[in-house]
Amino acid sequence: MPQASTSRGFAYLTALAQAIEKKLQRALVSPSQRRNLLEELFADIALEVDDRAKDIILGSEDVISVAEVGTRGLLCFYDVLADYFIWAPENGKHILDLIVQLWSQSFASHIFSLMFHKWLFEVQLDNSDVLLRYSSALVQGATNIFWIDIQTNTRRFHSLFQYLFEEVALVPERLKKIPLQAQRDLFLLLSRFLLFYNLADKLESFLKQFPDFTNVFLVGGPADIFVIQLVDQLQKLKVEPVLIHYLSHIKVLQD
Template identity: 75%
Template sequence: MPQPSTPRSSAYLSALTQEIEKKLQRALSSPSQRRNLLQELFADIALEVDDRARDIILTREEDDISPVDDGIGSPLCFYDVLADYYVQVPESGKVILDLIVQLWSQSFASHIFACLFHKWLFEVQLEDSEVLLRYSSALVQGATNVFWIDTQTNTRRFQSLFRYLLEEVALVPPLINKIASQAQRDLYLLLSRFILFYNSDDKLESFLKHFPVFPNAFLIGRSSRYFCY
């Protein structure tokens, strides 16, 4: 996934971050418009990166191997590059994160969090276990919501998010173990529901091997019993 490797791209992503902050602040201060503003923001970050922005954000080498050309069938969206930016420069997303926390209960807040901070959650060190549990739950909720949007519209706009959670988290024990066992359970079950939709059947065997046995009376049995197609 592309990284903000030049001052020009970093400045561009910083400017986008400021616009996101402004819209979240407006949502926080305008209860009557809150839902619409959050829905608009979610739609904005889910937009495909246009040619002008691509020229600014990506180096020539990165442009040559962007997801559109990489055979995974999903466009490069603004949330993709912003998610990487907030890992590379964690402090840049702090204000956005604080604002989202204040809007937790609002529609589309979890969607936005999952898109922008799914990599940050696993790749940036967090010490507070209660905060980590809250963020993990929000990630699963938000990912569930956006994956259903894809299925309802028969698109793959959030396929890169799915593939990251599957290939870089669920199949990598050190990362999946970073979140609480309840969140792990919910994430595995979520991925099992959408693994075929996102054309990741080539990962199915490995996924089943990594599927843990959870100490829960409702989950007794083989991992294959958890799948809902």
């Protein structure tokens, strides 16, 4: 996504980040309201950016790259926030600290995954324990988020999946920034949702980038692991149109 093209746009995103920080602070000090506040925040950042906000964030030209918006045809607040925290990582520090304190709460990992999935692969984190914590939260949050799309048969979070798939899984330099176990967990996650997000045409490239698995002699190579994850996913699907979608794309396995 193009950067906020005006100081007005940057100021808008800064104010938005401050509002997010305040809501997280409220959640931290209000145990009885915590779940509702976090759920509200998750819903807010998952909203599509309205035309007025889009004009402010992207400038008067209102230029949105077709490649970035993709086939979804929408731009959500989490899309612009994920980029914002790369441009201004210092403005996300307090938000991250608050999320860590709320780690065990429902929707905390969802919020982290939406806003900081790009940040995790763009900043330098030298503490291995912190890196493992963040990467584990990313996989956990993304898993829950993608299931929301499955249950509603929508693809509101397509851009999150696309980034993790095309910009992380298929880019060794980024992938290797997270611990090996997190790499494995990420590939298992992506295997489950690849057909849902219509990226079957990139399966061959995906399989070539699979990290090493310690039990490979038991489960086989990347293709075998992918099939195991896919079969398990099919058994869990309850939404009929989604199941039909999966089945219609399974032919890629025969190519």
